[in-house]
Amino acid sequence: xxxxxxxxLQERHPEIRVYGEHFPPHPLRMYGxxxxxxxxxxxxxxxxxxxxxxxxxxxxTPGFWEWCIGNKFYSCLxxxxxxxxxxxxxxSTGAFEISFxxxxxxxxxxxxxxxxxxxxxxxxxxxxxxxxxxxxVLT
Numbered sequence: 001x002x003x004x005x006x007x008x009l010q011e012r013h014p015e016i017r018v019y020g021e022h023f024p025p026h027p028l029r030m031y032g033x034x035x036x037x038x039x040x041x042x043x044x045x046x047x048x049x050x051x052x053x054x055x056x057x058x059x060x061t062p063g064f065w066e067w068c069i070g071n072k073f074y075s076c077l078x079x080x081x082x083x084x085x086x087x088x089x090x091x092s093t094g095a096f097e098i099s100f101x102x103x104x105x106x107x108x109x110x111x112x113x114x115x116x117x118x119x120x121x122x123x124x125x126x127x128x129x130x131x132x133x134x135x136x137v138l139t
Contacts, residue, residue, distance in 0.1 A: 001096070001114065008117050009124065016124070023095030033090040040083035044076050100127045
């Protein structure tokens with residue numbers, strides 16, 4: 001999304017330098033994503049080696065695990081894609097903040113939404129207009 005907004009802004013105002021960076025997720029979310037990554041690899045290894053962890057825990061083997069062992073390819077794909085989906089949700093902050101000349105003009109963290117392109121262009125145009133109307137005071 002950042003690249004789309006960058007293109008829109010630079011098309012209208014080529015003199016503006018637009019840059020962005022990732023907003024880091026909360027450390028607990030990072031730990032959760034790392035845990036899911038390790039669990040994913042462990043589960044895939046258990047499926048591929050036909051190891052039954054429920055037998056080690058003296059539990060009855062559930063039907064889904066029998067299906068996983070019988071359908072290794074599909075179960076590994078399901079484990080891989082679903083865990084990746086959850087990992088990406090954990091590390092995605094959705095943060096979107098816009099500053100103009102180091103003055104914050106929009107924050108998704110505060111407003112809970114991303115501005116639509118015309119709204120963003122209007123905000124930037126207003127700041128440019130305000131900046132050009134501000135008289136310079138020399139002392």
